[in-house]
Amino acid sequence: RNRPLFADVAGDIAVSFEFFPPKTEKMEQTLWESVKTLEPLGPRFVSVTYGAGGSTRERTHATVERIARETSLQAAAHLTCVEASRAEIDEVARSYWAAGIRHVVALRGDPPEPGTPFKPHPDGYANAVALVKGLKAIAPFEISVAAYPECHPESRNKAADLDNLWRKIDAGADRAITQFFFSPECFFRFRDQAAAMGIDAEIVPGILPVSNVAQTRKFAGQCGATIPTWMDRLFEGLDNLPAARQLVAATVAAELCGQLYAGGVRHFHFYTLNRAELSYAICHLLGLRPRADRQEQAA
Numbered sequence: 001r002n003r004p005l006f007a008d009v010a011g012d013i014a015v016s017f018e019f020f021p022p023k024t025e026k027m028e029q030t031l032w033e034s035v036k037t038l039e040p041l042g043p044r045f046v047s048v049t050y051g052a053g054g055s056t057r058e059r060t061h062a063t064v065e066r067i068a069r070e071t072s073l074q075a076a077a078h079l080t081c082v083e084a085s086r087a088e089i090d091e092v093a094r095s096y097w098a099a100g101i102r103h104v105v106a107l108r109g110d111p112p113e114p115g116t117p118f119k120p121h122p123d124g125y126a127n128a129v130a131l132v133k134g135l136k137a138i139a140p141f142e143i144s145v146a147a148y149p150e151c152h153p154e155s156r157n158k159a160a161d162l163d164n165l166w167r168k169i170d171a172g173a174d175r176a177i178t179q180f181f182f183s184p185e186c187f188f189r190f191r192d193q194a195a196a197m198g199i200d201a202e203i204v205p206g207i208l209p210v211s212n213v214a215q216t217r218k219f220a221g222q223c224g225a226t227i228p229t230w231m232d233r234l235f236e237g238l239d240n241l242p243a244a245r246q247l248v249a250a251t252v253a254a255e256l257c258g259q260l261y262a263g264g265v266r267h268f269h270f271y272t273l274n275r276a277e278l279s280y281a282i283c284h285l286l287g288l289r290p291r292a293d294r295q296e297q298a299a
């Protein structure tokens with residue numbers, strides 16, 4: 001190509017941002033600053049992840065409800081089937097609906113002990129398909145589910161994984177958000193295969209701007225994503241240069257987004273890790289600009 005990747009963006013994109021519930025007051029402050037920085041970009045929704053264990057779950061509820069209460073944003077709550085009965089999960093879903101939360105990211109979740117097989121709660125939802133059905137029986141939630149361009153590690157094969165995605169959409173999910181990936185071709189292949197299976201729901205790429213390769217590699221091993229070897233070389237020698245590392249991270253993620261945009265993608269879901277700058281910079285490169293009225297609201 002003889003024009004820069006971002007020369008032709010039209011600002012016609014939609015975005016969503018994912019956060020995790022903060023553990024400390026300082027982390028809460030960082031999260032809140034990030035939410036306020038990203039709010040003027042007018043994301044379609046922002047979502048808050050859900051962990052195992054009572055205290056982290058309480059933090060998810062509190063964070064989602066605070067976003068719904070104090071911002072103009074649509075807050076989506078992640079919910080998993082892990083270590084809870086159907087009655088308990090249904091109760092959480094009902095309380096979200098009562099608090100005005102209309103969007104759930106419905107997941108099976110991972111066992112609290114990494115590396116062990118998932119064992120459903122004896123009275124629980126067995127998987128994400130069952131959870132989607134359960135949620136739809138409670139209220140007409142908007143529902144997002146997970147998808148895996150490189151296949152879920154527990155799946156027998158790609159066809160079985162796509163069939164599982166088909167069943168989640170068939171059960172009532174509105175869109176799929178993918179696990180992070182670093183090869184645009186991998187996403188396009190997955191999108192084509194899903195379309196060939198008759199999956200007509202939107203498949204939104206999950207974008208993880210990476211600035212710490214070692215940490216990402218550890219995480220990627222558990223979730224079926226590959227870290228390409230070129231990425232190690234890009235970050236070589238930058239351990240003590242955080243600002244340079246951020247610039248490299250933005251460049252790599254922006255390049256991926258630019259290629260996805262060129263391939264027709266118009267909704268991007270950012271794994272923000274509760275930091276605004278990288279996601280903000282990439283949205284800017286993709287042509288997204290804050291609206292004045294939203295800026296006033298965030299101030």
Ligand code: FAD
Nearest residue numbers: 049050078107108109127128146152154155164177178179
């Ligand atoms: P499912 O869709 O139920 O599938 C899991 C695996 O089991 C797949 O391989 C599927 O093919 C297989 N499978 C399912 N049902 C059957 C069946 N009946 N027979 C045979 N095989 C079957 N985790 C959290 O704990 N909290 C979060 O907040 C969170 N947020 C996430 C957000 C996104 C966008 C993504 C992509 C993942 C997230 N995860 C989160 C991780 C997720 O919980 C794990 O990847 C988990 O291992 C699978 O969840 P799932 O909803 O994809 O499961």
